[in-house]
Amino acid sequence: MLTELSRLIDVQEIDKVIQEVTQGLARLPEELKAGEAALEELKAAQAARLQELEDLKARRRDTELEMADMEQGIKNSRQRLMEIKSNIEYKAMLKEIAFKEDQRDQRETRLLEFMDLMETQNRLIAEHIGQMEEQEAILVQQRQEVAAQVAKLQRELAELEEKRKKVRKVVPAPLLKRYEFIRQRRNSSAICPVHEGVCLGCHMNILPQQFIDLQKGLEILQCPHCQRILYWADEVVEAGATKRQSS
Numbered sequence: 001m002l003t004e005l006s007r008l009i010d011v012q013e014i015d016k017v018i019q020e021v022t023q024g025l026a027r028l029p030e031e032l033k034a035g036e037a038a039l040e041e042l043k044a045a046q047a048a049r050l051q052e053l054e055d056l057k058a059r060r061r062d063t064e065l066e067m068a069d070m071e072q073g074i075k076n077s078r079q080r081l082m083e084i085k086s087n088i089e090y091k092a093m094l095k096e097i098a099f100k101e102d103q104r105d106q107r108e109t110r111l112l113e114f115m116d117l118m119e120t121q122n123r124l125i126a127e128h129i130g131q132m133e134e135q136e137a138i139l140v141q142q143r144q145e146v147a148a149q150v151a152k153l154q155r156e157l158a159e160l161e162e163k164r165k166k167v168r169k170v171v172p173a174p175l176l177k178r179y180e181f182i183r184q185r186r187n188s189s190a191i192c193p194v195h196e197g198v199c200l201g202c203h204m205n206i207l208p209q210q211f212i213d214l215q216k217g218l219e220i221l222q223c224p225h226c227q228r229i230l231y232w233a234d235e236v237v238e239a240g241a242t243k244r245q246s247s
């Protein structure tokens with residue numbers, strides 16, 4: 001095989017790893033999304049609970065005011081009871097007082113219900129604070145892990161870039177240019193092996209004469225269908241075929 005071809009294979013290998021590392025780096029912040037969404041959900045639920053508690057407080061205040069009014073009404077009626085002379089009127093007033101007391105008692109029962117609900121709500125809110133703190137702690141940890149992972153991948157990337165520079169230096173510039181041109185159009189694969197006359201980039205037959213020339217290894221050839229730069233590497237292909245059969 002031409003030495004520039006085997007070096008170009010090295011370039012492609014490094015480029016592939018660089019691409020993988022770059023994609024990995026881009027994906028890392030995604031790992032925080034689920035945790036962040038969970039925290040947001042907890043915060044929204046907590047806000048709803050606090051709002052419910054505020055509503056209960058307002059209803060309790062209203063009920064307390066109503067009860068105070070009723071208490072006053074009952075007092076007034078009792079006062080008037082003293083001044084009533086007629087038996088019928090007296091009985092009617094007693095009835096009215098009983099009705100008012102019943103109304104007041106109903107408010108009182110409701111008030112107790114509000115208190116119960118508020119207690120439950122306060123307990124839920126307290127529990128929720130614990131859950132939010134837990135989730136926040138998990139997120140802090142996840143952020144640290146992701147940051148460490150990012151730093152590691154960035155170091156790897158810097159090393160790879162250095163290596164890439166070195167490997168590219170030994171490939172002739174026109175060939176590199178051709179490689180880059182094909183790579184952009186062929187999903188990052190610009191140089192590929194040929195096995196039994198078939199281009200493994202596009203899985204189509206190359207011309208028989210091309211295959212003979214390729215085996216001679218004297219010139220750089222491109223696939224007539226996908227334009228990828230070709231090399232004949234039977235040993236590489238054999239290993240690949242065994243792997244495919246066993247899988």
Ligand SMILES: [Zn+2]
Nearest residue numbers: 199202223226
């Ligand atoms: Zn091809």
